[in-house]
Amino acid sequence: MELHEKLSGAIITFNEEKNIQEVLECFDFCDEIIVVDSFSTDRTVEIARQNPKVKIIQHVFEDFTTQRNLALNAAKNDWILFLDGDERITPQLKSEIVAEMAKPEKNDAYYFYRKFFFEGKPIHFSGTQTDKNFRLFRKSKCHYKTDKKVHETLEVNGKIGSLKNKLLHYSVTDYASYRDKMKHYGQLKGEELYEKGKKYSVFTHLSKVAFKFIKTYFLKLGFLDGVDGFKISYLQSLYVDSTYETLKFKQ
Numbered sequence: 620m621e622l623h624e625k626l627s628g629a630i631i632t633f634n635e636e637k638n639i640q641e642v643l644e645c646f647d648f649c650d651e652i653i654v655v656d657s658f659s660t661d662r663t664v665e666i667a668r669q670n671p672k673v674k675i676i677q678h679v680f681e682d683f684t685t686q687r688n689l690a691l692n693a694a695k696n697d698w699i700l701f702l703d704g705d706e707r708i709t710p711q712l713k714s715e716i717v718a719e720m721a722k723p724e725k726n727d728a729y730y731f732y733r734k735f736f737f738e739g740k741p742i743h744f745s746g747t748q749t750d751k752n753f754r755l756f757r758k759s760k761c762h763y764k765t766d767k768k769v770h771e772t773l774e775v776n777g778k779i780g781s782l783k784n785k786l787l788h789y790s791v792t793d794y795a796s797y798r799d800k801m802k803h804y805g806q807l808k809g810e811e812l813y814e815k816g817k818k819y820s821v822f823t824h825l826s827k828v829a830f831k832f833i834k835t836y837f838l839k840l841g842f843l844d845g846v847d848g849f850k851i852s853y854l855q856s857l858y859v860d861s862t863y864e865t866l867k868f869k870q
Contacts, residue, residue: 622648622650622717622720622721624696624697624698624720625650625696625698626648626649626650626696626698626699626700626720627649627650627651627652627653627694627695627696627698627699627700628643628645628646628649628651628652628653628672628699628700628701628702629652629653629654629655629687629690629691629694629699629700629701629702630642630646630652630653630654630655630690630701630702630703630704631654631655631656631657631683631686631687631690631703632654632655632656632657632659632663632667632704633656633657633658633659633663633680634659634660634661634663635659635661635663635704636659636661636662636663636666637792638704638705639663639666639667639704640666641707642702642703642704642706642707643667643670643673645702645706645707645708645713646672646700646702648713648716648717649672649700650672650695650696651672651673651674651694651695651696652670652672652673652674653673653674653676653690653693653694654667654673654674654675654676655676655677655678655686655687655689655690655693656675656676656677656678657677657678657679657680657686658677658679658680664677674693676689676690676693682767682768682769682807683767683768683769683771683807684763684764684765684767684768684771685765687701687763687771688762688763688765691758691762691763694758697757697758697759698720698755698756698757698758699755699756699757699758700716700754700755701753701754701755701756702754702786703788705788705789705790705792706733706754706786706787706788706789707786707787707789708786708787709784709785709786709787711784712731712782712784712785712786715782715783715784716755716782719755719780719782725780726777726778726779726780727756727757727760727761727775727776727777727778727779728753728755728756728757728760728761728773728775728777728778728779728780729753729754729755729756729779729780729781729782730751730752730753730754730779730780730781730782731751731752731753731754731755731781731782731785731786732749732750732751732781732782732785732786733747733750733751733752733785733786733787733788734747734785734786734787734788735747735750735788735790736787736788736789736790736791737790737791737844737847737850737851738791738792738793738794738847739789739792740847742844742847742848742851743843743844744839744840744841744843744844744848745835745836745839745840745841745844745847745848745851745852746834746835746839746841746851746855748839748840750788751781753773753775754786755782756773756775757777760775760776760777761773761774761775761776761777762774766811766815767811768807768808768810768811769804769807769808769811770804770808791851794850797854798854798857801854801855801857801858801861802857802858802861803861804858804861805857805858805859805860805861805862805864805865806861806862806865808858808861808862808865809861809862809863809864809865809866809868809869810865810869812862812866813865813866813869813870817866818870819863819866819867819870823863824860824863824864824867827859827863828856828859828860828863829856831852831855831856831858831859832852832853832855832856835848835851835852835855835856836848836849836852
């Protein structure tokens, strides 16, 4: 499967030894693979180095946006395919990427819709119905906004499109690790709010936690996902709680 334009694969990592080989295989049609690693303590870097296309950059973790922009700056090609360690490209999606890249007139950034899995089981609701993210784009037209520490936002100065085939998103391998992830993301978001001058409010804290659960479980139909929908709704509200606990602690 050959591309008409050269493409750089990119990923940021920390202790991804369980995922790194599979995600690197998703980049097999890329010209190079940039791995920005936050000094993993497992075999992530060792495994990645076995791939001749990989260029490893180790950088102390500051925030997700900084790591991603480092990867963009290191890539030699304009076109970037950026994946997370828990994401996988299907053969159908790969074919669609190749076909899109062959077009003489292309968009500058493409949304990928994602199929969410919770502990190995597909989730159909709980806010995942419309889940999408930029994963293929020209770096000359895009950059990650530096005021975001988590839930990185790609700013696109150009045309935007989307691909039809979904990216597989194995976000939750087990409940405990996802709970820790939500707490960590919440802490980063709390720091972000603090740096933007936001003031802590008990009312805002409690109301936003409650609304997040209600939104995910009821408005986004999480109850249709059964017990898993309840767990996801709780973990989403835990993220918000961690955000405001962090903001309170810093003031």
